[in-house]
Amino acid sequence: MPKIKLENLSKSYGDFEVLHSIDLEMQDAEFTVLVGPSGCGKSTTLRMIAGLESVSAGEIYIDDKPVSKLEPKERDLAMVFQDYALYPHMNVAKNMSFALRLEKRPKKEINTKVNEVAEILGLTEFLHRKPAELSGGQRQRVAMGRALTRDSSTFLFDEPLSNLDAKLRTQMRAELAMMRQRVHKNMIYVTHDQIEAMTLADRIVVMHGGKIQQEGTPEQLFKHPANKFVASFLGTPPMNLLQASVQGTSDITSLIGSGFSLRCDDNTKQRLGRASSKEVLLGIRPCDLVFDPSAPEASSIDINVVVSEYVGAQSVLIGDCSGQKVMVELKSDTPIGLGEKLRFAVDLDDLHFFDVDTDQAIV
């Protein structure tokens, strides 16, 4: 499988630059997910790799060969589109074999290949149906089958699940993950859904405002977000971000915000020493707040719980910490009352700090 490399890749429409000089390297047989909010440039990046958008500056290399001037068909890629992009006038078999028929492969080979892929995707009984006679999930599978029948080295997915309803999306996500284990190819997947990104990716690339914010494994990104954007984008419910200031004498340093005053240990003190000012942004994941009425004040936060969202085994509490909104995730059977001020213990090692000037993480 080829190595795909983007070097200083930029895209502008007129004077408006939507993609600012991106560098990215995707390894052999890696599942890379480009994730970010709408308009962050992720789809544009994918379409440039596919050859559907021209490259304004920079270069795309596939196995060290520059391809940005090549037609899509010369890049050896297959792509699955958000709206499936099936050919409405062809039946499923014809849709899946279109590329092979254009290549004038022998009929027998085409049939074998189509049947094989249809078998994998459970489409065998629908081979003679037109796309209009299929349900959303089946169309999605045909789109995937069309990509699979071609022995392309690289698969591109442009938000392939976003047109499906929630239940089907979960199911297709699992099927994708299973297909991924069978098919060892490069896959580049674009989505705005961070759960898809977390569950499918070998490597996540978080994009925002036409720039790459951070790349790494899902775990790296979740545990060590590089900046405020990544921290608040990945994870549901999102990370709580609270204003705090570092105060203290030579031996005791505290992190003080409205509603809390946390005593820092040596390690934390060192980390905070690298901040550009005394003011920092304190990040804490909702799952890291532990309900503990007896916790000492120096290692806890008091939250006035306003709303409790029951989602089954877990509940999400939305509370107020002296004017700042805080979310907490805890077991639904925890006995708490709405409108009460509750104490949550905090482990200093779970805290993230962000520089207020640069939004970058303080490590």
Added chain:
Amino acid sequence: MSNSSINRLYPYVFMAPALVIMALALLYPLGYMVYGSFRDWDPSQALGESTFVGLKNYYTLWNDPNFRESVAVTLKFALSVVTIEMVIGVGLALLLDRKLRGMSMLRTLFILPMMIAPVVVGLVWRYMYHPTIGIFNKTLKSIGLEPIDWLGQNALTSVIIADIWQWTPFIFILALAALQSLPRSALEAARIDGATGWQQIVHIKLPLMMPVLIVTCLLRLIDAFKVLEVILVMTEGGPGLSTEILALRISRTATEFRELGVAAAMSNYLLIMLLVLTVCMLAYNRWMEYRAARAMRVAAEIG
């Protein structure tokens, strides 16, 4: 009368005025024409004074070589203009289906011929085709070529060219609209699947445009069968019968030969031909609707 039956009558009461007008405006002239076609009828007579001749008018026409010639000319004219217009119109649409500066301006220019009154079109082309002072022969002469006898020996071809000039834009506009409403992503998928520009046209664009193209084609065909003014002004059907299409022959039979019964019978022949075309078009539409409905039903069943 019970309440429910009154309720059921209401819609018909409201529809009645429209029905009456329809009957008067549409069915009365039609009936008049059909009735007239069975009679030996001179314009100086009232229809009631004419004598009933049964199917004689139809029979005479059927055996009249001039009428057959006229039908042949009409068919030749209609089929060739529609074929050529379809090819050029769709071809132009495929070429111009892209983002170009001033495209809307260009589109307006393209449809100008369609907006000119047919009589004016006929006159303009008659002058352009003029053997000595016409622009075509003057140009041919200036580059040292033999002049062409446009409206003489090549009358039918000349008339066909003029019609193509006037009506290709109609097909161009509809084909372009059809092209621009094609699903973009399917075309992108085809590019990724390795289709060349030509293969995209043959395998994706044309099949997807087909429903619009078929309706466009039938509309043009129906229109081409009835064309009158342009040819009347350009050639008056001549020389000989070479450009005497049916509409022209009908009008001459009625006015010059004063045989209203025969003209009516001729109109009915033309009407039958057009009816066959229209029924084809409706049947096609019905078939498409049926297929769409079946597809929806199947999709609903499999949920």
